[in-house]
Amino acid sequence: MELGRMAEILEAEVICGQENLHLDIPLAVASDMMSDVLVSTECDRVLISGLCTIHTVLTAQILDLKAVIFVRNKVPTAEMIEAARENDISILRTGFTMFAACGELYKHGLRGRRRVDEQ
Amino acid sequence: MSNEHGEQVTFQETRQVEQGDFATAGQIAASFKNTLKKLGVASPVIRRIAIASYEAEINLAIHSWGGTMRLIIYPDRVRLLVDDVGPGIENIDLAMQEGYSTASEEVRMLGFGAGMGMPNMKRCADAFKIESVLGKGTSISMDFNL
Ligand SMILES: Nc1ncnc2c1ncn2[C@@H]1O[C@H](COP(=O)(O)OP(=O)(O)OP(=O)(O)O)[C@@H](O)[C@H]1O
Ligand SMILES: [Mg+2]
Numbered sequence: 001m002e003l004g005r006m007a008e009i010l011e012a013e014v015i016c017g018q019e020n021l022h023l024d025i026p027l028a029v030a031s032d033m034m035s036d037v038l039v040s041t042e043c044d045r046v047l048i049s050g051l052c053t054i055h056t057v058l059t060a061q062i063l064d065l066k067a068v069i070f071v072r073n074k075v076p077t078a079e080m081i082e083a084a085r086e087n088d089i090s091i092l093r094t095g096f097t098m099f100a101a102c103g104e105l106y107k108h109g110l111r112g113r114r115r116v117d118e119q
Numbered sequence: 120m121s122n123e124h125g126e127q128v129t130f131q132e133t134r135q136v137e138q139g140d141f142a143t144a145g146q147i148a149a150s151f152k153n154t155l156k157k158l159g160v161a162s163p164v165i166r167r168i169a170i171a172s173y174e175a176e177i178n179l180a181i182h183s184w185g186g187t188m189r190l191i192i193y194p195d196r197v198r199l200l201v202d203d204v205g206p207g208i209e210n211i212d213l214a215m216q217e218g219y220s221t222a223s224e225e226v227r228m229l230g231f232g233a234g235m236g237m238p239n240m241k242r243c244a245d246a247f248k249i250e251s252v253l254g255k256g257t258s259i260s261m262d263f264n265l
Contacts, residue, residue, distance in 0.1 A: 033227075035235040038174060041166045041243070051230040058145040059230075062152065062169045064162065 001025065001110045003067050003090060006046065009104050010094040012069065016081050017090025020066050028112040030102050034059045040113065048105075050098050054080055061087045071098045122191070130158065130192040136179040136203075141229065144180040148172035151190050151199075158192065160265065167243040168197055168263050174236035175201040175259060181226050182206070183257065194265070196245075201259040208251040215241065215249075 004021035007014055014021065030048035031037050034055050037047060043064040049056050052074035060068050061083070067090040070076060076084075076091055084091050094101055120128040132154065134147045152169040160168075172188065179186045179201065186203025208214045215237050222232025241247040244261035251257040 032230060033233040033235075034230040035174065035177075035233045035239065038170050039235055039239055039242075041163065041170065043162075043166065049230075053229055054142070055145060055230050058149065058173070061149060062145070062166070062173045064166060 001105070001108065003046065003092075005108070006067075006069065006105060006110070007092055009108055010069065010092070010096050010101055012092040012094040015076060015091040015093055016085050017067065017088065020088070020090040023066055025066060026111070028102070028105060028110050030098060030112070032098075038063065039116075042113075045112070046110075048098065048101055050074060052076055052080070054083060056080070057083045057087075057089060057091075060084075060089050066090060067092065069094060069101065071096055071101045127194055128191060129194060130154065131190065133187055133189040136176055136183075136186055136188060138183060138185045138205075139180060141177070141180045141226070144176045145173055147176050147188050151188075154190065155192075155197070160197070164197075164263055164265060168199065171199060171240045171243040171261055171263075174240050175199070177231055178236055179203050181222060181231065186256070196265055197263040199244075199259075199261040199263070201261075202256065203258075204256045207253040207255055207257055208249075209253060211249055211251060 003023050025046045027045040029045045032051040046067045048069045050071050052070050057080045069092040073095045151172050155165045183203035183205030189200040191198040213219050217238045218234040220232045220234035226232040245264045246262040248260045
């Protein structure tokens with residue numbers, strides 16, 4: 001799904017990385033625990049998180065992810081935005097809850113890993 | 120450059136992690152990643168090294184009293200050596216289990232402490248060795264084939 005379409009569905013504000021909106025990102029991962037996100041090396045994922053710290057952006061950077069969506073209206077800090085800009089990572093922000101954000105994106109066809117034991 | 124066995128070393132760097140330095144933990148992993156990228160290492164390998172470095176760096180900051188991360192690049196592999204002074208690990212088998220964590224509530228609020236770091240380091244590396252002495256510290260050696 002195009003990142004711009006995700007932004008539309010989630011009525012999200014694009015905080016930085018407008019240039020990535022046309023990117024097609026086929027998969028998603030959603031977690032507030034960064035070491036759960038770091039378990040997979042797949043880079044074609046969007047990271048959806050309620051954890052809004054520099055470590056969310058760092059995790060995206062380490063995994064070569066192109067976008068992070070913060071749920072529950074979390075506001076990223078200037079430091080986070082700068083780190084995201086330097087690494088071509090888009091930051092989106094939505095008022096949706098984690099459950100609703102994932103549910104809406106799934107309903108519109110976005111998928112992620114289904115089970116931990118599947119590759 | 121060459122190591123004690125006379126093996127050719129392409130690049131080598133040692134960095135220090137201070138105890139409790141959680142806010143900046145990850146900077147070393149990010150800089151190792153940049154180094155590997157500049158040297159033209161393939162992205163999937165870089166990602167595995169970066170993930171293992173990040174998890175190791177966080178562990179040094181939250182579980183140890185401070186330590187070092189050393190990146191050694193050989194023509195055929197990358198070695199990551201993580202050494203700390205600290206409480207050590209009483210039961211390594213337990214620490215290697217997914218979900219086992221003694222991390223504080225504070226660390227958990229910051230998105231770590233799922234008990235996934237060590238098993239993930241092992242999964243990312245092609246060879247993984249860990250030694251720990253209670254009350255002294257922990258050493259981890261990881262190899263990644265190029
Ligand atoms: N360098 C270390 N010194 C002392 N104890 C450690 C060290 N590294 C890990 N441990 C112990 O092993 C446990 C498991 O480590 P692991 O990295 O798998 O999980 P975690 O750090 O608790 O959480 P996560 O890695 O998911 O953020 C830790 O909770 C801690 O008790
Ligand atoms: Mg850990």
